[in-house]
Amino acid sequence: MRPLVQFWQILQKPECSGRLIKWAVELGEFEITFQQRSAIRAQALADFIVECTPCPSTSNPEPNEWTLYVDGASSSKGSGAGALLIGPEGYQSEHALKFNFDATNNMAEYEAPLLGLQLALELKIRTIQVYSDSQLVVNQINSIYEVVDPVMVKYVTLVADLKCKFQKFCLSKIPRAENEQADLLSKFASDSSLSSRSVFVEILDEP
Incomplete structure:
Protein backbone atom coordinates (compact mmCIF):
# COMPACT_ATOMS: atom_id res chain seq x y z
CA MET A 1 0.00 0.00 0.00
CA ARG A 2 2.94 2.34 0.55
CA PRO A 3 3.58 2.98 -3.20
CA LEU A 4 -0.12 3.81 -3.68
CA VAL A 5 0.01 6.34 -0.88
CA GLN A 6 3.06 8.01 -2.41
CA PHE A 7 1.40 8.03 -5.84
CA TRP A 8 -1.72 9.63 -4.39
CA GLN A 9 0.38 12.29 -2.67
CA ILE A 10 1.99 13.12 -6.02
CA LEU A 11 -1.43 13.49 -7.67
CA GLN A 12 -2.40 16.05 -5.00
CA LYS A 13 0.14 18.44 -6.56
CA PRO A 14 -1.31 20.07 -9.70
CA GLU A 15 2.06 20.49 -11.41
CA CYS A 16 2.94 16.80 -10.89
CA SER A 17 -0.46 15.37 -11.78
CA GLY A 18 -0.49 17.46 -14.96
CA ARG A 19 2.80 16.00 -16.09
CA LEU A 20 1.71 12.45 -15.29
CA ILE A 21 -1.47 12.81 -17.31
CA LYS A 22 0.45 14.28 -20.25
CA TRP A 23 3.03 11.45 -20.15
CA ALA A 24 0.29 8.83 -19.89
CA VAL A 25 -1.43 10.15 -23.01
CA GLU A 26 1.81 10.38 -25.01
CA LEU A 27 3.14 6.97 -23.94
CA GLY A 28 -0.23 5.31 -24.49
CA GLU A 29 0.23 5.71 -28.24
CA PHE A 30 3.20 3.31 -28.15
CA GLU A 31 1.44 0.55 -26.18
CA ILE A 32 4.13 0.57 -23.49
CA THR A 33 3.45 -1.82 -20.62
CA PHE A 34 5.15 -2.41 -17.29
CA GLN A 35 6.89 -5.75 -16.68
CA GLN A 36 8.32 -6.84 -13.34
CA ARG A 37 12.13 -6.99 -13.54
CA SER A 38 13.62 -10.39 -12.89
CA ALA A 39 16.08 -10.91 -10.07
CA ILE A 40 19.73 -10.03 -10.76
CA ARG A 41 22.47 -12.24 -9.44
CA ALA A 42 24.40 -10.45 -6.70
CA GLN A 43 27.79 -11.13 -8.31
CA ALA A 44 26.62 -9.85 -11.71
CA LEU A 45 25.38 -6.66 -10.10
CA ALA A 46 28.62 -6.22 -8.17
CA ASP A 47 30.69 -6.72 -11.34
CA PHE A 48 28.57 -4.14 -13.15
CA ILE A 49 29.03 -1.58 -10.37
CA VAL A 50 32.81 -2.10 -10.30
CA GLU A 51 33.08 -1.82 -14.09
CA CYS A 52 30.93 1.29 -14.42
CA THR A 53 32.05 3.22 -11.32
CA PRO A 54 35.06 5.47 -11.99
CA CYS A 55 37.65 6.24 -9.35
CA PRO A 56 36.33 9.03 -7.10
CA SER A 57 39.27 11.29 -7.89
CA THR A 58 38.61 10.98 -11.64
CA SER A 59 35.12 12.43 -11.44
CA ASN A 60 35.62 14.79 -8.48
CA PRO A 61 39.25 15.93 -8.22
CA GLU A 62 40.28 17.08 -4.77
CA PRO A 63 41.99 20.46 -4.25
CA ASN A 64 45.35 18.91 -3.31
CA GLU A 65 45.21 16.01 -5.77
CA TRP A 66 48.11 15.46 -8.16
CA THR A 67 47.96 13.70 -11.50
CA LEU A 68 50.61 11.29 -12.72
CA TYR A 69 50.96 10.03 -16.31
CA VAL A 70 53.37 7.13 -16.81
CA ASP A 71 54.63 5.03 -19.70
CA GLY A 72 57.44 2.61 -20.50
CA ALA A 73 59.20 1.80 -23.77
CA SER A 74 61.47 -1.00 -24.88
CA SER A 75 63.08 -1.52 -28.28
CA SER A 76 66.28 -2.72 -29.91
CA LYS A 77 67.79 0.72 -29.22
CA GLY A 78 67.19 0.52 -25.48
CA SER A 79 64.48 0.84 -22.86
CA GLY A 80 63.26 3.45 -20.42
CA ALA A 81 60.35 4.92 -18.51
CA GLY A 82 58.71 8.32 -18.42
CA ALA A 83 56.63 10.10 -15.78
CA LEU A 84 54.73 13.38 -16.00
CA LEU A 85 53.59 14.77 -12.66
CA ILE A 86 51.04 17.60 -12.67
CA GLY A 87 50.08 19.57 -9.57
CA PRO A 88 46.67 21.08 -8.74
CA GLU A 89 47.92 24.56 -9.65
CA GLY A 90 49.48 23.53 -12.96
CA TYR A 91 52.98 22.69 -11.74
CA GLN A 92 54.58 20.06 -14.00
CA SER A 93 57.57 17.82 -13.47
CA GLU A 94 58.97 15.64 -16.26
CA HIS A 95 61.18 12.72 -15.39
CA ALA A 96 62.78 10.06 -17.59
CA LEU A 97 64.54 6.88 -16.58
CA LYS A 98 67.03 5.10 -18.85
CA PHE A 99 67.65 1.43 -18.09
CA ASN A 100 71.24 0.23 -18.01
CA PHE A 101 70.05 -3.35 -18.56
CA ASP A 102 67.89 -5.34 -20.98
CA ALA A 103 64.23 -4.91 -20.08
CA THR A 104 61.07 -6.32 -21.59
CA ASN A 105 58.22 -3.99 -22.48
CA ASN A 106 56.25 -5.16 -19.43
CA MET A 107 59.20 -4.39 -17.16
CA ALA A 108 59.47 -0.92 -18.67
CA GLU A 109 55.74 -0.34 -18.18
CA TYR A 110 56.09 -1.25 -14.50
CA GLU A 111 59.19 0.83 -13.92
CA ALA A 112 57.21 3.89 -15.04
CA PRO A 113 54.70 4.00 -12.13
CA LEU A 114 57.51 3.11 -9.71
CA LEU A 115 59.44 6.11 -10.99
CA GLY A 116 56.46 8.46 -10.74
CA LEU A 117 55.29 7.31 -7.31
CA GLN A 118 58.79 7.61 -5.83
CA LEU A 119 59.02 11.13 -7.24
CA ALA A 120 55.61 12.00 -5.78
CA LEU A 121 56.59 10.74 -2.33
CA VAL A 130 47.74 7.77 -11.84
CA TYR A 131 47.13 7.13 -15.53
CA SER A 132 48.76 4.45 -17.67
CA ASP A 133 47.95 3.13 -21.15
CA SER A 134 49.09 -0.39 -20.21
CA GLN A 135 46.06 -2.61 -19.64
CA LEU A 136 48.24 -5.33 -18.12
CA VAL A 137 49.86 -3.04 -15.55
CA VAL A 138 46.61 -1.33 -14.56
CA ASN A 139 44.64 -4.55 -14.17
CA GLN A 140 47.39 -6.40 -12.31
CA ILE A 141 47.96 -3.56 -9.85
CA ASN A 142 44.21 -3.21 -9.34
CA SER A 143 43.98 -6.99 -8.70
CA ILE A 144 41.76 -7.59 -11.74
CA TYR A 145 44.32 -9.79 -13.50
CA GLU A 146 46.10 -12.63 -11.73
CA VAL A 147 49.86 -12.21 -11.51
CA VAL A 148 51.77 -15.42 -12.25
CA ASP A 149 55.15 -14.41 -13.64
CA PRO A 150 57.70 -14.07 -10.78
CA VAL A 151 59.14 -10.85 -12.20
CA MET A 152 55.69 -9.27 -12.44
CA VAL A 153 54.91 -10.42 -8.89
CA LYS A 154 57.99 -8.52 -7.74
CA TYR A 155 56.87 -5.36 -9.54
CA VAL A 156 53.29 -5.56 -8.25
CA THR A 157 54.64 -5.93 -4.71
CA LEU A 158 56.88 -2.89 -5.12
CA VAL A 159 53.99 -0.76 -6.42
CA ALA A 160 51.73 -2.01 -3.60
CA ASP A 161 54.31 -0.94 -1.01
CA LEU A 162 54.47 2.55 -2.52
CA LYS A 163 50.75 3.11 -3.01
CA CYS A 164 50.08 2.29 0.65
CA LYS A 165 52.06 5.39 1.56
CA PHE A 166 49.48 7.66 -0.06
CA GLN A 167 46.33 8.79 1.70
CA LYS A 168 44.46 8.38 -1.57
CA PHE A 169 45.65 6.43 -4.61
CA CYS A 170 43.81 5.60 -7.83
CA LEU A 171 45.18 3.98 -10.98
CA SER A 172 43.20 4.14 -14.24
CA LYS A 173 43.82 3.13 -17.83
CA ILE A 174 43.71 5.74 -20.60
CA PRO A 175 44.11 5.46 -24.39
CA ARG A 176 47.67 5.80 -25.67
CA ALA A 177 46.63 8.95 -27.55
CA GLU A 178 45.94 10.63 -24.18
CA ASN A 179 49.32 9.64 -22.80
CA GLU A 180 51.56 11.18 -25.45
CA GLN A 181 53.78 13.23 -23.14
CA ALA A 182 54.70 10.31 -20.89
CA ASP A 183 55.18 8.16 -23.98
CA LEU A 184 57.59 10.71 -25.44
CA LEU A 185 59.54 10.82 -22.17
CA SER A 186 59.96 7.05 -22.13
CA LYS A 187 61.12 7.02 -25.75
CA PHE A 188 63.45 9.95 -25.08
CA ALA A 189 65.11 7.94 -22.31
CA SER A 190 65.40 4.76 -24.38
CA ASP A 191 66.42 6.34 -27.69
CA SER A 192 69.57 8.47 -27.83
CA SER A 193 68.39 10.03 -31.09
CA LEU A 194 65.91 12.10 -29.08
CA SER A 195 68.65 13.76 -27.02
CA SER A 196 67.69 17.25 -28.20
CA ARG A 197 64.82 17.34 -25.66
CA SER A 198 65.66 19.04 -22.37
CA VAL A 199 64.49 16.89 -19.48
CA PHE A 200 65.98 15.34 -16.35
CA VAL A 201 67.14 11.81 -17.12
CA GLU A 202 68.22 9.25 -14.55
CA ILE A 203 70.04 6.01 -15.32
CA LEU A 204 68.89 2.86 -13.55
CA ASP A 205 71.16 -0.14 -13.07
CA GLU A 206 69.68 -3.63 -13.08
CA PRO A 207 67.03 -3.93 -10.29
Missing part, protein backbone atom coordinates in the same frame (compact mmCIF):
# COMPACT_ATOMS: atom_id res chain seq x y z
CA GLU A 122 59.80 12.79 -2.45
CA LEU A 123 57.59 15.83 -3.03
CA LYS A 124 55.44 14.80 -0.05
CA ILE A 125 52.37 14.30 -2.22
CA ARG A 126 49.66 12.28 -0.48
CA THR A 127 46.71 12.30 -2.91
CA ILE A 128 47.35 11.09 -6.44
CA GLN A 129 45.56 9.91 -9.58
Whole structure:
Protein backbone atom coordinates (compact mmCIF):
# COMPACT_ATOMS: atom_id res chain seq x y z
CA MET A 1 0.00 0.00 0.00
CA ARG A 2 2.94 2.34 0.55
CA PRO A 3 3.58 2.98 -3.20
CA LEU A 4 -0.12 3.81 -3.68
CA VAL A 5 0.01 6.34 -0.88
CA GLN A 6 3.06 8.01 -2.41
CA PHE A 7 1.40 8.03 -5.84
CA TRP A 8 -1.72 9.63 -4.39
CA GLN A 9 0.38 12.29 -2.67
CA ILE A 10 1.99 13.12 -6.02
CA LEU A 11 -1.43 13.49 -7.67
CA GLN A 12 -2.40 16.05 -5.00
CA LYS A 13 0.14 18.44 -6.56
CA PRO A 14 -1.31 20.07 -9.70
CA GLU A 15 2.06 20.49 -11.41
CA CYS A 16 2.94 16.80 -10.89
CA SER A 17 -0.46 15.37 -11.78
CA GLY A 18 -0.49 17.46 -14.96
CA ARG A 19 2.80 16.00 -16.09
CA LEU A 20 1.71 12.45 -15.29
CA ILE A 21 -1.47 12.81 -17.31
CA LYS A 22 0.45 14.28 -20.25
CA TRP A 23 3.03 11.45 -20.15
CA ALA A 24 0.29 8.83 -19.89
CA VAL A 25 -1.43 10.15 -23.01
CA GLU A 26 1.81 10.38 -25.01
CA LEU A 27 3.14 6.97 -23.94
CA GLY A 28 -0.23 5.31 -24.49
CA GLU A 29 0.23 5.71 -28.24
CA PHE A 30 3.20 3.31 -28.15
CA GLU A 31 1.44 0.55 -26.18
CA ILE A 32 4.13 0.57 -23.49
CA THR A 33 3.45 -1.82 -20.62
CA PHE A 34 5.15 -2.41 -17.29
CA GLN A 35 6.89 -5.75 -16.68
CA GLN A 36 8.32 -6.84 -13.34
CA ARG A 37 12.13 -6.99 -13.54
CA SER A 38 13.62 -10.39 -12.89
CA ALA A 39 16.08 -10.91 -10.07
CA ILE A 40 19.73 -10.03 -10.76
CA ARG A 41 22.47 -12.24 -9.44
CA ALA A 42 24.40 -10.45 -6.70
CA GLN A 43 27.79 -11.13 -8.31
CA ALA A 44 26.62 -9.85 -11.71
CA LEU A 45 25.38 -6.66 -10.10
CA ALA A 46 28.62 -6.22 -8.17
CA ASP A 47 30.69 -6.72 -11.34
CA PHE A 48 28.57 -4.14 -13.15
CA ILE A 49 29.03 -1.58 -10.37
CA VAL A 50 32.81 -2.10 -10.30
CA GLU A 51 33.08 -1.82 -14.09
CA CYS A 52 30.93 1.29 -14.42
CA THR A 53 32.05 3.22 -11.32
CA PRO A 54 35.06 5.47 -11.99
CA CYS A 55 37.65 6.24 -9.35
CA PRO A 56 36.33 9.03 -7.10
CA SER A 57 39.27 11.29 -7.89
CA THR A 58 38.61 10.98 -11.64
CA SER A 59 35.12 12.43 -11.44
CA ASN A 60 35.62 14.79 -8.48
CA PRO A 61 39.25 15.93 -8.22
CA GLU A 62 40.28 17.08 -4.77
CA PRO A 63 41.99 20.46 -4.25
CA ASN A 64 45.35 18.91 -3.31
CA GLU A 65 45.21 16.01 -5.77
CA TRP A 66 48.11 15.46 -8.16
CA THR A 67 47.96 13.70 -11.50
CA LEU A 68 50.61 11.29 -12.72
CA TYR A 69 50.96 10.03 -16.31
CA VAL A 70 53.37 7.13 -16.81
CA ASP A 71 54.63 5.03 -19.70
CA GLY A 72 57.44 2.61 -20.50
CA ALA A 73 59.20 1.80 -23.77
CA SER A 74 61.47 -1.00 -24.88
CA SER A 75 63.08 -1.52 -28.28
CA SER A 76 66.28 -2.72 -29.91
CA LYS A 77 67.79 0.72 -29.22
CA GLY A 78 67.19 0.52 -25.48
CA SER A 79 64.48 0.84 -22.86
CA GLY A 80 63.26 3.45 -20.42
CA ALA A 81 60.35 4.92 -18.51
CA GLY A 82 58.71 8.32 -18.42
CA ALA A 83 56.63 10.10 -15.78
CA LEU A 84 54.73 13.38 -16.00
CA LEU A 85 53.59 14.77 -12.66
CA ILE A 86 51.04 17.60 -12.67
CA GLY A 87 50.08 19.57 -9.57
CA PRO A 88 46.67 21.08 -8.74
CA GLU A 89 47.92 24.56 -9.65
CA GLY A 90 49.48 23.53 -12.96
CA TYR A 91 52.98 22.69 -11.74
CA GLN A 92 54.58 20.06 -14.00
CA SER A 93 57.57 17.82 -13.47
CA GLU A 94 58.97 15.64 -16.26
CA HIS A 95 61.18 12.72 -15.39
CA ALA A 96 62.78 10.06 -17.59
CA LEU A 97 64.54 6.88 -16.58
CA LYS A 98 67.03 5.10 -18.85
CA PHE A 99 67.65 1.43 -18.09
CA ASN A 100 71.24 0.23 -18.01
CA PHE A 101 70.05 -3.35 -18.56
CA ASP A 102 67.89 -5.34 -20.98
CA ALA A 103 64.23 -4.91 -20.08
CA THR A 104 61.07 -6.32 -21.59
CA ASN A 105 58.22 -3.99 -22.48
CA ASN A 106 56.25 -5.16 -19.43
CA MET A 107 59.20 -4.39 -17.16
CA ALA A 108 59.47 -0.92 -18.67
CA GLU A 109 55.74 -0.34 -18.18
CA TYR A 110 56.09 -1.25 -14.50
CA GLU A 111 59.19 0.83 -13.92
CA ALA A 112 57.21 3.89 -15.04
CA PRO A 113 54.70 4.00 -12.13
CA LEU A 114 57.51 3.11 -9.71
CA LEU A 115 59.44 6.11 -10.99
CA GLY A 116 56.46 8.46 -10.74
CA LEU A 117 55.29 7.31 -7.31
CA GLN A 118 58.79 7.61 -5.83
CA LEU A 119 59.02 11.13 -7.24
CA ALA A 120 55.61 12.00 -5.78
CA LEU A 121 56.59 10.74 -2.33
CA GLU A 122 59.80 12.79 -2.45
CA LEU A 123 57.59 15.83 -3.03
CA LYS A 124 55.44 14.80 -0.05
CA ILE A 125 52.37 14.30 -2.22
CA ARG A 126 49.66 12.28 -0.48
CA THR A 127 46.71 12.30 -2.91
CA ILE A 128 47.35 11.09 -6.44
CA GLN A 129 45.56 9.91 -9.58
CA VAL A 130 47.74 7.77 -11.84
CA TYR A 131 47.13 7.13 -15.53
CA SER A 132 48.76 4.45 -17.67
CA ASP A 133 47.95 3.13 -21.15
CA SER A 134 49.09 -0.39 -20.21
CA GLN A 135 46.06 -2.61 -19.64
CA LEU A 136 48.24 -5.33 -18.12
CA VAL A 137 49.86 -3.04 -15.55
CA VAL A 138 46.61 -1.33 -14.56
CA ASN A 139 44.64 -4.55 -14.17
CA GLN A 140 47.39 -6.40 -12.31
CA ILE A 141 47.96 -3.56 -9.85
CA ASN A 142 44.21 -3.21 -9.34
CA SER A 143 43.98 -6.99 -8.70
CA ILE A 144 41.76 -7.59 -11.74
CA TYR A 145 44.32 -9.79 -13.50
CA GLU A 146 46.10 -12.63 -11.73
CA VAL A 147 49.86 -12.21 -11.51
CA VAL A 148 51.77 -15.42 -12.25
CA ASP A 149 55.15 -14.41 -13.64
CA PRO A 150 57.70 -14.07 -10.78
CA VAL A 151 59.14 -10.85 -12.20
CA MET A 152 55.69 -9.27 -12.44
CA VAL A 153 54.91 -10.42 -8.89
CA LYS A 154 57.99 -8.52 -7.74
CA TYR A 155 56.87 -5.36 -9.54
CA VAL A 156 53.29 -5.56 -8.25
CA THR A 157 54.64 -5.93 -4.71
CA LEU A 158 56.88 -2.89 -5.12
CA VAL A 159 53.99 -0.76 -6.42
CA ALA A 160 51.73 -2.01 -3.60
CA ASP A 161 54.31 -0.94 -1.01
CA LEU A 162 54.47 2.55 -2.52
CA LYS A 163 50.75 3.11 -3.01
CA CYS A 164 50.08 2.29 0.65
CA LYS A 165 52.06 5.39 1.56
CA PHE A 166 49.48 7.66 -0.06
CA GLN A 167 46.33 8.79 1.70
CA LYS A 168 44.46 8.38 -1.57
CA PHE A 169 45.65 6.43 -4.61
CA CYS A 170 43.81 5.60 -7.83
CA LEU A 171 45.18 3.98 -10.98
CA SER A 172 43.20 4.14 -14.24
CA LYS A 173 43.82 3.13 -17.83
CA ILE A 174 43.71 5.74 -20.60
CA PRO A 175 44.11 5.46 -24.39
CA ARG A 176 47.67 5.80 -25.67
CA ALA A 177 46.63 8.95 -27.55
CA GLU A 178 45.94 10.63 -24.18
CA ASN A 179 49.32 9.64 -22.80
CA GLU A 180 51.56 11.18 -25.45
CA GLN A 181 53.78 13.23 -23.14
CA ALA A 182 54.70 10.31 -20.89
CA ASP A 183 55.18 8.16 -23.98
CA LEU A 184 57.59 10.71 -25.44
CA LEU A 185 59.54 10.82 -22.17
CA SER A 186 59.96 7.05 -22.13
CA LYS A 187 61.12 7.02 -25.75
CA PHE A 188 63.45 9.95 -25.08
CA ALA A 189 65.11 7.94 -22.31
CA SER A 190 65.40 4.76 -24.38
CA ASP A 191 66.42 6.34 -27.69
CA SER A 192 69.57 8.47 -27.83
CA SER A 193 68.39 10.03 -31.09
CA LEU A 194 65.91 12.10 -29.08
CA SER A 195 68.65 13.76 -27.02
CA SER A 196 67.69 17.25 -28.20
CA ARG A 197 64.82 17.34 -25.66
CA SER A 198 65.66 19.04 -22.37
CA VAL A 199 64.49 16.89 -19.48
CA PHE A 200 65.98 15.34 -16.35
CA VAL A 201 67.14 11.81 -17.12
CA GLU A 202 68.22 9.25 -14.55
CA ILE A 203 70.04 6.01 -15.32
CA LEU A 204 68.89 2.86 -13.55
CA ASP A 205 71.16 -0.14 -13.07
CA GLU A 206 69.68 -3.63 -13.08
CA PRO A 207 67.03 -3.93 -10.29
